[in-house]
Amino acid sequence: MKKRTYIALFFFGAALTFLLIFMKLPYYVTMPGSAQSLKPLVHVENGDRDKGTFMLTTVRMGRANVIAYLFAHIRPFYELHPVEEIKQEGESDKEYTMRQLELMEQSKEAAIVVAYRHAGKPVSYEPHGVYVMSVLPDMPAAGRLETGDRIVAIDGKPLGTSEQMVNYIRGKQAGDRVRVAFIRGRKRQETELELKPFRQHPNQVGLGVTLMTDYDVRTDPPVDVESEQIGGPSAGLMFSLEIYNQLVDEDITKGHKIAGTGTIDLDGNVGPIGGVSQKVVAADREGAEVFFAPNEHGAPTSNYREAVRTAKKIGTHMKIVPVDTxxxxxxxxxxxxET
Structure with missing residues (x-):
């Protein structure tokens, strides 16, 4: 009898462990990540190696199991997000990862352009292709286009940016057919698709794809920016500051440890990001003295205001600085x- 009881308890414990660890819930959990020095990631040819440090900040994220779900309710700065808040409709894990990596690429390209312009160094950029980041199910592109395809023309017209393609499609109506030329791998292909209304936006028609423009950026001196497997656009501001600091003679860090976050566009505008509280925590753990946070032009719900609240909660001496540009x-x- 005891043997049967032990066996039953063993299988019950194994089943419970399986449920706690391997059963995925319809949530993602985020938590403070790291604050990483940008010096090893940014290499301007013959660039200055300055005394201070610029750091990018990250958020750790993963699909929630039961244990992570419970932790998110009791651990400070652990947050739960419904799946639909993180991933686009019908987006696979592969498509999500691809989209985040491409966002990082676009962020680096903008950071390079901004830094070189402000340093008075030669820089040029031109569209190098429009890539498919995700494909919606039950839309014309499903089963015909794939994540990573590079669209080169629609109806024989070479449209160089995602904005040009979207504007071209907006001039069409439901039922219209378009010929899409694209490159998959090294092979050029073509497919004809019939435009359909979006389920969430019945007054708009489209192919059912998310597009992003890849730019070919050329600089003098050359620069190489390594982002490893970090995804998303939120390191744009910090990349631009590190690149600029290597280009100019002065050390704009003044020997300090500077962290921060925020997107950057080609005009040098800083935009909001997610997870700013968790990034403040990560920066404080690494001893940052200053943290740049998107100000959003003084909006009551800005990243900056949230960062200030978090700084007070954790009792940090780190200075939170609002920036719009x-x-x-x-x-x-x-x-x-100077230090």
Whole structure:
């Protein structure tokens, strides 16, 4: 009898362990990640190696199991997000990863352009292709286009940016057919698709794809920016500051440890990101003295205001600095005292 009881308890425990660890819930859990020095990732040819440090900050994220779900309710700065808040409709894990990596590529390209322009160094950029980031199910592109395909023309027209393609499609109506030329691997292919209304936006028609433009950026001196497997656009501001600091003679860090977050566009505007509280925690753990946070032009719900609240909660001495542009960040750095 005891033997049967032990066996039953063993299988019950195994089943419970399986459910707690391997059963995935319809949530993602996020938590503070790391604050990583950008010096090993940014290499401007013959660039300055300065005393101070710029750091990008990250958020750790994974699909929630039962244990992670419970932790998110009791651990500070652990947050739960429904799957639909993270991934686009019908988006696979592969498509999500591809989209995040491409967002990082676009962020790096913008950071390079901004840094070189402000340093007065030669830089040029031109569209190099429009890539498919995700494909919606039950839409014309499903089963015909794939994540990673590079669209080169629609109806024989070479459209160089995602904006041009979207505007071209907007001039069409439901039922219209378009010829899409694309490159998959090294092979050029063509398919004809009939436009359909979007389920969530019945007044708009489309192919059912998310598109992103890849730019060919050329600089003098050359620069190489390694982002490893970090995804998303939120390191744009910090990449631009590190690149700029290597291009100019001065050390704009003044010897300090500077962390921060925020997207950057080609005009040097800083945009909001997700997980700013978790990034403040990560920066504080690494001893950052300053943290740049998107100000969103003083909006009541801005990243900056959230970052200030988090800084007070954790009792950090790190200075939270609001920024709307690359120029504002540089001006603040130049106003700091030398270490």
């Amino acid at each position: 690359f120029d504002e960040a540089v001006r603040y750095l130049r106003s700091m005292p």
